Amino acid sequence: MRVAEQARQLAGVTEVAVVMGTATGRSMLAQAAMWPAEAPAGESSDLLVAVRASSEAVAHRALACVEELLSAGRDTGAAGWVAAPPRTTASAARGGSANVALIAVPGAYAVLDAHQALSSGLHVFLFSDGVSLDDEVALKHRAHERGLLVMGPECGTAIINGVGLGFANRVRRGSIGIVGASGTGIQEVTCLIHRLGAGVSHAIGTGGRDLQAAVGGATTLQSLERLAADESTRAVLIVSKPASPAVADIVLRAAVETKKPVVACLLGYDGAVPGGVRAVTTLEEAAAAAVMLAGGAVVDLDGPAPVARGGTRGAVRGLYAGGTLCDEARRIVGGSPHDFVDFGAEEFTRGRPHPIIDPSRRNAAIVEAGDDPTVSVLLLDLILGDCAHPDPAAAVGSALAEARERAQRGGRALSVVAHVVGTDDDPQGLGRQEKTLRDLGALVCASNRRAAETARAIARDA
Amino acid sequence: MAPGPDLLRDPLVAVVAGPELFAAALVAQGVPAKRVDWQPPAQPGALASLWCDAVDAANQAALDRVLAAHQILVDVRPAIEVVPGMTRDTVLHAGPPIAWERMSGPMRGAIVGALMYEGLAGDQDEAERLAARGGVRFDPCHHHAAVGPMAGATTASMPVLVVENRVAGNRAYSTLNEGLGKVLRYGANSPDVIERLRWFRDVVGPALGEALRRAGGVDLRALIGQAVQMGDECHNRNRAASALLIKALAPEIAALDLPGKERSRILAFAASNEHLFLNVAMAACKAALDPANGIAGSTLVTTMARNGTEFGIRVSGLGERWFTAPAETPRGLYFPGFGPGDANPDIGDSAITETGGLGGFAMGGAPAIVQFVGGTPAEALEYTRRMYEITIGESAAYRLPTLDFRGTPTGIDVRLVVQTGILPQITTGMAHREPGIGQVGAGIVNAPRACFDRAFEALVQARIGRSGG
Numbered sequence: 001m002r003v004a005e006q007a008r009q010l011a012g013v014t015e016v017a018v019v020m021g022t023a024t025g026r027s028m029l030a031q032a033a034m035w036p037a038e039a040p041a042g043e044s045s046d047l048l049v050a051v052r053a054s055s056e057a058v059a060h061r062a063l064a065c066v067e068e069l070l071s072a073g074r075d076t077g078a079a080g081w082v083a084a085p086p087r088t089t090a091s092a093a094r095g096g097s098a099n100v101a102l103i104a105v106p107g108a109y110a111v112l113d114a115h116q117a118l119s120s121g122l123h124v125f126l127f128s129d130g131v132s133l134d135d136e137v138a139l140k141h142r143a144h145e146r147g148l149l150v151m152g153p154e155c156g157t158a159i160i161n162g163v164g165l166g167f168a169n170r171v172r173r174g175s176i177g178i179v180g181a182s183g184t185g186i187q188e189v190t191c192l193i194h195r196l197g198a199g200v201s202h203a204i205g206t207g208g209r210d211l212q213a214a215v216g217g218a219t220t221l222q223s224l225e226r227l228a229a230d231e232s233t234r235a236v237l238i239v240s241k242p243a244s245p246a247v248a249d250i251v252l253r254a255a256v257e258t259k260k261p262v263v264a265c266l267l268g269y270d271g272a273v274p275g276g277v278r279a280v281t282t283l284e285e286a287a288a289a290a291v292m293l294a295g296g297a298v299v300d301l302d303g304p305a306p307v308a309r310g311g312t313r314g315a316v317r318g319l320y321a322g323g324t325l326c327d328e329a330r331r332i333v334g335g336s337p338h339d340f341v342d343f344g345a346e347e348f349t350r351g352r353p354h355p356i357i358d359p360s361r362r363n364a365a366i367v368e369a370g371d372d373p374t375v376s377v378l379l380l381d382l383i384l385g386d387c388a389h390p391d392p393a394a395a396v397g398s399a400l401a402e403a404r405e406r407a408q409r410g411g412r413a414l415s416v417v418a419h420v421v422g423t424d425d426d427p428q429g430l431g432r433q434e435k436t437l438r439d440l441g442a443l444v445c446a447s448n449r450r451a452a453e454t455a456r457a458i459a460r461d462a
Numbered sequence: 463m464a465p466g467p468d469l470l471r472d473p474l475v476a477v478v479a480g481p482e483l484f485a486a487a488l489v490a491q492g493v494p495a496k497r498v499d500w501q502p503p504a505q506p507g508a509l510a511s512l513w514c515d516a517v518d519a520a521n522q523a524a525l526d527r528v529l530a531a532h533q534i535l536v537d538v539r540p541a542i543e544v545v546p547g548m549t550r551d552t553v554l555h556a557g558p559p560i561a562w563e564r565m566s567g568p569m570r571g572a573i574v575g576a577l578m579y580e581g582l583a584g585d586q587d588e589a590e591r592l593a594a595r596g597g598v599r600f601d602p603c604h605h606h607a608a609v610g611p612m613a614g615a616t617t618a619s620m621p622v623l624v625v626e627n628r629v630a631g632n633r634a635y636s637t638l639n640e641g642l643g644k645v646l647r648y649g650a651n652s653p654d655v656i657e658r659l660r661w662f663r664d665v666v667g668p669a670l671g672e673a674l675r676r677a678g679g680v681d682l683r684a685l686i687g688q689a690v691q692m693g694d695e696c697h698n699r700n701r702a703a704s705a706l707l708i709k710a711l712a713p714e715i716a717a718l719d720l721p722g723k724e725r726s727r728i729l730a731f732a733a734s735n736e737h738l739f740l741n742v743a744m745a746a747c748k749a750a751l752d753p754a755n756g757i758a759g760s761t762l763v764t765t766m767a768r769n770g771t772e773f774g775i776r777v778s779g780l781g782e783r784w785f786t787a788p789a790e791t792p793r794g795l796y797f798p799g800f801g802p803g804d805a806n807p808d809i810g811d812s813a814i815t816e817t818g819g820l821g822g823f824a825m826g827g828a829p830a831i832v833q834f835v836g837g838t839p840a841e842a843l844e845y846t847r848r849m850y851e852i853t854i855g856e857s858a859a860y861r862l863p864t865l866d867f868r869g870t871p872t873g874i875d876v877r878l879v880v881q882t883g884i885l886p887q888i889t890t891g892m893a894h895r896e897p898g899i900g901q902v903g904a905g906i907v908n909a910p911r912a913c914f915d916r917a918f919e920a921l922v923q924a925r926i927g928r929s930g931g
Contacts (some may be wrong), residue, residue: 047530047683084844086498087851087882090513092477092498096844099467102488102495104480112881113479113498123469127480135510142515151468163474163491166484202470202520232469296628357483386487 012058013051015042018066023045030035032093038322041403043105045277047252054191059067066446089113093120102165104128104434105393110153111135117140118150126152126207129346133214136207140218149222153345155205156183156354157385166205166327169385170425175294177233177260179223181210181240182346185265185283187383188448189239191430192287193445194423196412198296200232202226208323211266217251224251237260237286239326242268242448252277261293267327283328284447285354285424312413314376315339316455317369319362321355325381325448332452338459356383359392363399370406370414377415379455381448382433384422389430393420393436415458416442503881508922512761512877515644517779520759524778525784525873528762528818531750533629534679535707535742538638538671542618545635547606549618551582552872554603555812556614558784562593562600565882566770566806568649572613573600577650578921579659580617581605581924586651604765604776605834607752608635609744609811612647613770620659621667623683623744626863630753633639636745638662639669640737642901647810649897665720669728673714680710682746683859686820688861689739690870695828696743697812697821698835698889698904703739744811747818754778761921761929762854763874766886766909770809770893775913779877780920787912792892794835794905806895806901813888813909819857819872822906823849823889825863827870835889845887845906846871852878852886876921877916 007016017034019025022064029035034050042048042339049066052061088091089101093116098440099458103110107130112290117124122190124143129137131153143150151165156167162173162418169187171194178200180186186203204226220238227233236258238251255262255277263276265286273279278293280286291297316333320326325386326342333340342348343355343362355362369375382392389395400416407414418437422430434444445451478485479498487702488495503509521707541548548554553573555565565573574589582598583589589648590596603610623634637647640658644650674680685706692702711801715725732738760778774784789807793823811914815821825831829839843864849871850856856869874886885908892903 045681084847085497085501087884088878089477089479089498090878091851092479092496094850096475096496098494098496099469099472100474101477102480102484104478104484105500106502109502112503112506112510112513113500115510117477119513119515119518121467122477123467127484145515149466160469161471164487165476165491168487179909226470363882386490387483435762445696 006069007051010058011060012054012067013062014054015052016062016066017050019048020044021048031160033368036460053087066336071111073129088116090120090277093117093122100125100160100165102127104166107131107153108277111139112323114139116149117150118146118350121146121197123148124150124152124160125185125205126155127156128152129349133209133212134340136209137214140215144218144222149204149226150219151205154209155207157186157203158205159200161201161202166385167383167385168422169194169421170228171423173200173201175201175232175234175450176290177201177230177235178203178208178228178237179220180204180238180240181206181208181220181243182324184381184421185239185241185324186324187322187385188283189265189287191288191421191423192284192447193291194262196291196296198291198294203229206216208241210238211247211251213244217247220251220252224254224258226307228260233260235263235290238262238264238266239283239324240266241327245271246268258431262295263289267324275322282332282449283324285451295432312376312415313461314459315374316370316379316459317375318379318455319343319365319369320381321359321362321385322381325421328448329379329452329455332449333379333456356388359395360391363396366396366399367402367406370403371410373410373412375414376412377450377455377459380416380418382418382420382437384420384426384428384433386427386431388428393433393440395438397440416440416453417445417455418442418452419445419448419457421448470713477809479607483885498625501580501585503630505880508918509877509881511925512921516759516928517761520757521762521854521873521875524754524757524764526749527630527753528750528873529855529858530629531683531753533746533749534626534628535674535682536626536679537624537674537872538621538667539624540618540667541616541620541622544624544633545606545608545616545622547601549599551597552599552618553577554601554606554608554610554771555611555612555655556603556612556809557767558772558774558786559601559602559885560769560771566809567895568806568809568893569620569770571649571651572615572646574653574897575646575878576615576617577698578651578655578833580619581759591643597822602767603811604767606635607748608634609814610637610647610750611639611740611744611812611889612810613649613809614811615646619663620926621662622671623742623745625742625749626679626748627753631676632749634745634749634750634752636741636748638666639735639737639741641666641731642737644900648718648893648900650900651898664733665724666728669715669718669720669724670711672718676714676717677711678904680707682742685710686746687744687859687861690820691863693828693830695821695824695831697815697890698738699828699831700737700739700743703743704732704736707739707742740812743820744814747814747820750818751814756781759925761876763817763876767811768808768813770806773808773826773910773913775909777867777917777921779924780917784914785920785931787916789912790907792890792905792922794892794903796892796903797901800894805892808888808890809893809906810890812890816886816888817874819860819870820855823853823872823891824862824870827864829864831889835906837906848884851882851885854878876914876917881919883911885909885911885914
């Protein structure tokens, strides 16, 4: 009766009856003139569903509604009962409307949870690292067969339908769709797009190895299909860590097939680019080109690059939380004597929180750099967002002061150049974080590219 | 590519396995996020190897068969006429296979009683000698589409319930319940016990069979569904189901061509036996589970049974193999004059009810059970909730009012038991460890973990074999 009452609420439905097929049930239907002459005999244990509606289509909808109400696993927490939390991803996925699993357990276990999510019909956002290439290939193959997407492993971020997963920033919604085999690469381009006044439809992370030969761009290709079909996406931006040239070629061709303007920033890729793809070499250019192709105004990032004053010639020490940001900066600044460390790399995160959450490892390295006579410029990224450290600028403050003091004791000047990845809508507030850094004596740049160029300029020319 | 949920269009609803901050960030953005109480399992690689499409499909097929079952109690017949493979010198018993030498007290007592009842032995000594020298054939009930509570002793002339699964077309069998007190299933074999069995054979069995045939059978799926909503879990609490069964059959029994005194005696016996329905529920569950056997790759548990010495399980994808471990002793409440030292280790095929989504799995809908097995109604709910963690389905027929009419947890998955360490919860009677004394109490017992670990290992090996790696 409860089910019938709910199905009756559908527009165009005048009556719904759900009764047992007993003699009593049948006579109830007959009295309500809902027992057609051609109805089959059936058994008393049958459940009879009768619908009177304005059209056949409406009636079918009502039947489907009854079916769903009858089969739905309920248990909404009777009588003040507090349900114990589910013990497995499989049981958490059951009986609800869940459509995505965010998995961030240690890598040795993450594959189990990811397979359980796929078994349950969920898309997977796989933050964990330490997943073998074989397991990644198997997961993505299985997901593809089931029409599901595996974002990851080692997927730092995604923005789906305006919702950030993992390390994501609060950026404006808009018409630029992003596919990225790079977490901090996606964060940088989404934040820059926001700064440039445009917005993001979706940003799909694929995991850093997606464009390697063994994985073959499995998730990237699936994502491009989805962005092609997505009406809110007017331009497509692909960003990746170094890719297999063969896979990059396949992906770029597939991108053209979206029939939407495409910007590609494949770090280190120098192969052919099909017509219709705008290839760029830095994340800042990628963001700017995407904004333009999506129909936005061509604007420059606010404010000129800060001018270096009073620096010392020497080496740049880049200490990064973001892997792709680190890679981009290294390409801009150059190799030895300059030196770069990615604290988000697996060797530093195994069994420890990511440096975006816990800055202690990098802070120690910052302090040590103060003792290194070759280093004249410290180059840093600070990453904001929902899951990041609540105040990363303050958290790096005492390490910076200590490093500069040590350098001073050694008779050297140590410049600090930094870029903050974030927006003013992030909980930490971009403006507040940048001000804190400036107050600490750092030169703050509007993009990672500008920060790297500034650091290089100081180290060379000071 | 099969169409999955539309990631870019549907509103996100998330499951989170990982640190709290990830779930909190989603909730802060207005996205529902259910966080897993994640604990690292042993053997994550082996577990992951069993989460694949082949196993999922096999489990779904097995589960569908269990959930689709429509069981009808159609008849009562002598075992020799209907139980497959039954012979005059066969004694069926509960649980996994076991030799006479290793049988527990109540099991031996029941077998001695059954041999005397059948006239295969004149007295206890002769019966024991006959059994010890291999003069009769022992075999698990489960190998003959049958189930028996406690000792489960079933012989040729005993009348058995015939339950037909109208969907799969198979049948399952179980003896008639003797009531409480001194009864064969608890190992009692005194003359009054044997006398009752003869009355079953000569009067009750034929009468019930005739009544059922005249009634056109009794729909057990509907009856159990109703009983569950009336507070039964159909293992240790069968009050409502027994009453409903008597209600269904009384008019036919009253109309039988028997002296009024006999008809009255049958109804009085039935009315006095709160566990009248137990054997019916067991046969109903057996009838639902048997079609789920033998589906390659499936990790679904199709049998849990104890012989008083060992606990054994069988798994759909592993055929007829038993995976056994020493039976544990239930913890619970004792009748006056008895204590933990008197209880025999767990015994009986009645754990088929838990295997089929009843018993301990349906405790949350049977709060009164706690007066019998111990605990509180809140704990009974918690037991049922926990069983959802190790099952892959929910009954469509048996729904719990206390859980807003959610179906009972059904279909134990070896993968989930091994991953979570949550063991199937069984409500059970306790037999005295000496033969002939009978029931000493009731309580709760877990299926031993080792059974599932062994089955898991076999499943992993079978999967490696199939994927050729």
